[in-house]
Amino acid sequence: MPKRVDKIIMENSDVIIKHWLEIVSERRKNDYTSSISEELFQSTNREFVNVIFDSLETKGLTDELEAFSERLVNLGWPLSYLTDGLQTFRRVTIDFVLSQHDQIDTDFFSVILDRVDSWVDPIINKLVNEYSGNWEHTVSLQRVALQELSAPLIPVMRNITIMPLIGTIDTERAKLIMENLLDGVIKHNAEVVLIDITGVPVVDTMVAHHIIQAAEAVRLIGSTCILVGIRPEIAQTIVNLGIDLGKFPTKSSLRKGFETALELTGRTIHREKKKEKIVENIMASLEKE
Amino acid sequence: MDFKSCVNIRQEWDIVGARQLGREKAKELGFGTVDQARIATAISELARNIYLYAGTGKVRFEIVDQLDKKGLKIIAIDEGPGIRDVSQVMQDGYSTSGGLGAGLPGVKRLMDFFEIRTEWGEGTEIETIKWVR
Ligand SMILES: Nc1ncnc2c1ncn2[C@@H]1O[C@H](COP(=O)(O)OP(=O)(O)OP(=O)(O)O)[C@@H](O)[C@H]1O
Ligand SMILES: [Mg+2]
Numbered sequence: 533m534p535k536r537v538d539k540i541i542m543e544n545s546d547v548i549i550k551h552w553l554e555i556v557s558e559r560r561k562n563d564y565t566s567s568i569s570e571e572l573f574q575s576t577n578r579e580f581v582n583v584i585f586d587s588l589e590t591k592g593l594t595d596e597l598e599a600f601s602e603r604l605v606n607l608g609w610p611l612s613y614l615t616d617g618l619q620t621f622r623r624v625t626i627d628f629v630l631s632q633h634d635q636i637d638t639d640f641f642s643v644i645l646d647r648v649d650s651w652v653d654p655i656i657n658k659l660v661n662e663y664s665g666n667w668e669h670t671v672s673l674q675r676v677a678l679q680e681l682s683a684p685l686i687p688v689m690r691n692i693t694i695m696p697l698i699g700t701i702d703t704e705r706a707k708l709i710m711e712n713l714l715d716g717v718i719k720h721n722a723e724v725v726l727i728d729i730t731g732v733p734v735v736d737t738m739v740a741h742h743i744i745q746a747a748e749a750v751r752l753i754g755s756t757c758i759l760v761g762i763r764p765e766i767a768q769t770i771v772n773l774g775i776d777l778g779k780f781p782t783k784s785s786l787r788k789g790f791e792t793a794l795e796l797t798g799r800t801i802h803r804e805k806k807k808e809k810i811v812e813n814i815m816a817s818l819e820k821e
Numbered sequence: 822m823d824f825k826s827c828v829n830i831r832q833e834w835d836i837v838g839a840r841q842l843g844r845e846k847a848k849e850l851g852f853g854t855v856d857q858a859r860i861a862t863a864i865s866e867l868a869r870n871i872y873l874y875a876g877t878g879k880v881r882f883e884i885v886d887q888l889d890k891k892g893l894k895i896i897a898i899d900e901g902p903g904i905r906d907v908s909q910v911m912q913d914g915y916s917t918s919g920g921l922g923a924g925l926p927g928v929k930r931l932m933d934f935f936e937i938r939t940e941w942g943e944g945t946e947i948e949t950i951k952w953v954r
Binding site: 734738765768 | 833834837840854855857858859861862865866869913920921923924926927930931
């Protein structure tokens with residue numbers, strides 16, 4: 533009997549395909565794929581339904597299906613396009629087979645369902661796996677990228693290092709900040725480290741606590757930590773919270789902090805009158821090119 | 822109440838979600854930058870306490886509109902262990918987690934109204950309001 537079901541389906545594939553295309557196109561009107569051109573949508577539908585039929589013929593997942601799903605993943609089509617499409621396909625096919633018989637006993641009915649399920653379900657599973665694998669991959673890549681960004685250390689000058697912090701600080705990142713800071717101070721032999729919090733949106737007790745601990749640790753290995761980039765509103769909330777940052781130097785801007793760092797490392801800033809000369813040199817060298 | 826007025830706290834990043842929603846509401850109400858920062862910080866403290874001490878809970882926002890003033894109400898609710906001695910946790914420096922112990926007294930100073938309702942073993946509900954100046 534399963535053979536008979538397959539035969540009905542294969543012999544009437546054009547009717548089933550036509551019906552399926554109608555439903556899928558109809559549903560599209562209020563749908564997720566609205567940013568995709570009509571032409572691409574229709575050709576993808578046709579390709580999709582052919583791939584489904586191929587997998588029935590060969591009784592298994594085909595290379596075409598694999599290539600097809602991979603391409604849709606890369607193009608960023610929603611998974612629901614594929615799963616909805618397959619559910620619709622299931623229904624259309626079952627409806628069609630049933631409509632070919634006046635009388636259907638329950639045995640035959642369950643054979644039809646089994647047959648269609650055993651065909652459609654593996655395809656759905658395959659696609660869902662393909663998609664979620666891709667998402668997991670993307671998330672893990674972004675995680676790594678984020679980690680690389682999370683606590684950079686820039687040795688600007690001999691003995692002076694800057695750690696610019698941008699974005700939210702969670703527990704994991706706070707740990708990284710501490711590690712990178714201590715590693716960096718030792719590696720670059722920094723006498724002064726500037727932590728710039730201009731880009732940190734909220735400084736709550738947790739963030740403040742971690743900064744205090746980091747500064748304390750830096751002090752213990754014999755260097756100085758200067759906290760810079762404290763925006764006025766952040767200064768206010770820190771005071772409201774009753775947090776004492778008095779134990780280590782703080783400066784409103786990176787520039788002021790850097791000047792302090794220069795002083796601490798025994799340097800002074802000289803503003804020489806050679807500016808014009810420098811500009812002339814630059815202009816001259818540009819003209820040569 | 823519109824459904825976008827509540828953030829469930831289940832993981833650490835939900836704290837950021839609560840903060841962002843609160844800041845959005847504060848902006849809509851016309852709070853200045855400093856008060857926005859105060860509100861965001863208060864939400865951060867309350868949400869983190871839920872995450873740390875109760876595990877899960879939620880932060881709800883309400884706009885209070887009275888004849889003479891408008892404000893943002895923040896309610897942090899959990900069914901965690903509750904607080905045994907409220908006056909103790911309101912002391913600066915009291916912490917059971919090795920923190921600064923500045924969160925709750927800090928929130929009280931950051932905001933205009935502050936109230937803790939808690940039952941030992943039942944959970945904690947903290948209500949706090951900031952008025953638009
Ligand atoms: N929702 C809560 N449920 C149960 N206990 C709580 C809750 N919130 C706070 N506590 C208790 O109150 C104490 C004080 O809280 P508070 O936020 O002031 O400081 P903290 O969280 O310990 O440190 P931090 O300065 O980082 O906030 C906590 O250590 C904890 O024992
Ligand atoms: Mg706290």
